[in-house]
Amino acid sequence: MDLSWMAWTTPVAIFFVVLVCLITAMGIWEYFQPGGGPRVGWLRFETTRGDRLFLSILSAGFINLGWIRWTDQSLWWALALSIIWAVFIYRKC
Amino acid sequence: MNKTWNNKAWWMVVPVVLLVAFSAIIPLMTVVNYAFQDTFGNNEFYWVGIEWFEDLMESDRFFDALQRNILFSCIILAIEVPLGIMIALSLPKSGWKVNVYLVLMALPLLIPWNVVGTIWQVFSRTDIGLLGNTLVSLGFDYNYTRDVLDAWITIVAMDVWHWTSLVVLLSYSGLVAIPEAYFQAARIDGASKWATFRYIQLPKMRGVLTIAILLRFMDSFKIYTEPMVLTGGGPGNSTTFMSIDLVKMAIGQFDLGPAAAMSLVYFMIILLICYAFFTVVTNMDKAETKTGGAS
Numbered sequence: 080m081d082l083s084w085m086a087w088t089t090p091v092a093i094f095f096v097v098l099v100c101l102i103t104a105m106g107i108w109e110y111f112q113p114g115g116g117p118r119v120g121w122l123r124f125e126t127t128r129g130d131r132l133f134l135s136i137l138s139a140g141f142i143n144l145g146w147i148r149w150t151d152q153s154l155w156w157a158l159a160l161s162i163i164w165a166v167f168i169y170r171k172c
Numbered sequence: 173m174n175k176t177w178n179n180k181a182w183w184m185v186v187p188v189v190l191l192v193a194f195s196a197i198i199p200l201m202t203v204v205n206y207a208f209q210d211t212f213g214n215n216e217f218y219w220v221g222i223e224w225f226e227d228l229m230e231s232d233r234f235f236d237a238l239q240r241n242i243l244f245s246c247i248i249l250a251i252e253v254p255l256g257i258m259i260a261l262s263l264p265k266s267g268w269k270v271n272v273y274l275v276l277m278a279l280p281l282l283i284p285w286n287v288v289g290t291i292w293q294v295f296s297r298t299d300i301g302l303l304g305n306t307l308v309s310l311g312f313d314y315n316y317t318r319d320v321l322d323a324w325i326t327i328v329a330m331d332v333w334h335w336t337s338l339v340v341l342l343s344y345s346g347l348v349a350i351p352e353a354y355f356q357a358a359r360i361d362g363a364s365k366w367a368t369f370r371y372i373q374l375p376k377m378r379g380v381l382t383i384a385i386l387l388r389f390m391d392s393f394k395i396y397t398e399p400m401v402l403t404g405g406g407p408g409n410s411t412t413f414m415s416i417d418l419v420k421m422a423i424g425q426f427d428l429g430p431a432a433a434m435s436l437v438y439f440m441i442i443l444l445i446c447y448a449f450f451t452v453v454t455n456m457d458k459a460e461t462k463t464g465g466a467s
Binding site: 085133141154 | 201202204209225226229230
């Protein structure tokens with residue numbers, strides 16, 4: 080199957096592989112601890128661990144965009160900030 | 173009692189997963205790939221890193237279009253929601269007239285977007301259009317193809333004409349679901365019309381109104397066809413919303429990389445709004461379940 084029209088590059092492929100790994104890990108987590116671990120936290124509405132993953136990934140996108148707009152620093156810092164933010168979301172939201 | 177778990181039912185989701193993969197995930201993956209590359213055609217791509225995102229984040233064109241989107245959504249919500257509630261309140265609660273009014277209300281919703289744009293384009297023309305020609309005959313200096321304010325008023329009027337019915341129908345469904353006992357109690361207490369609306373009807377319509385507001389916000393935020401047919405994004409760029417700008421960039425200028433970067437950012441904004449919509453609706457359902465539907 081010719082997928083050259085999709086113009087694949089290694090960094091984008093790595094991004095999607097990481098995304099698939101995260102979703103798979105969530106599936107395994109759900110298998111061993113069913114129910115999604117719902118709780119009401121800092122956001123004042125109920126979130127499951129799936130919600131928290133979604134919010135972490137979406138926030139990471141916005142953090143990176145903000146980083147590009149307001150700083151000239153490397154995007155690795157934005158990634159580090161995104162991971163810290165994701166940890167915060169998982170612990171507090 | 174122990175609940176029986178059978179995860180075989182998950183296999184029934186496979187066809188949908190395959191369909192979504194072909195129609196959404198694979199195209200989205202391609203867009204992500206395009207967002208980091210440049211092409212001059214012939215299926216040849218060159219890695220440019222985050223250049224298109226840097227351009228986008230410094231682009232006045234993008235932020236202007238985003239502001240227009242937000243402004244447009246706010247204006248139509250400010251008009252359609254109160255107007256929809258007012259119309260719903262004035263509709264009869266029973267009798268044969270109800271069906272007639274509801275069908276008439278539903279008619280604009282059934283008309284395709286491009287037809288609505290064409291109707292309003294002809295309707296607003298100053299030479300042959302009923303609205304445009306009448307306004308000019310009355311002495312108004314109206315021309316939606318030349319004047320920014322006229323173009324905005326026409327687009328807003330078109331959207332109000334097209335979509336207020338949705339708010340009406342949702343509000344009406346909320347109104348007729350209120351038990352008569354509430355109104356009897358209000359009458360016994362000597363409540364005014366305003367007090368009845370403020371303390372009975374409005375709280376009872378909260379659920380459907382939330383859905384109406386979020387639906388209209390999401391739909392207006394990704395509006396494309398109607399303004400594209402009516403004004404083509406003009407005069408100048410005054411009615412160029414993000415979706416119009418995106419199509420101009422991708423298909424008009426064949427700037428696939430910048431267009432892909434823009435569509436990803438647009439997608440993220442839409443995702444955020446959809447998540448807010450989903451969260452509000454599901455939490456509302458949970459709250460209603462907890463209180464047994466009473467509020």
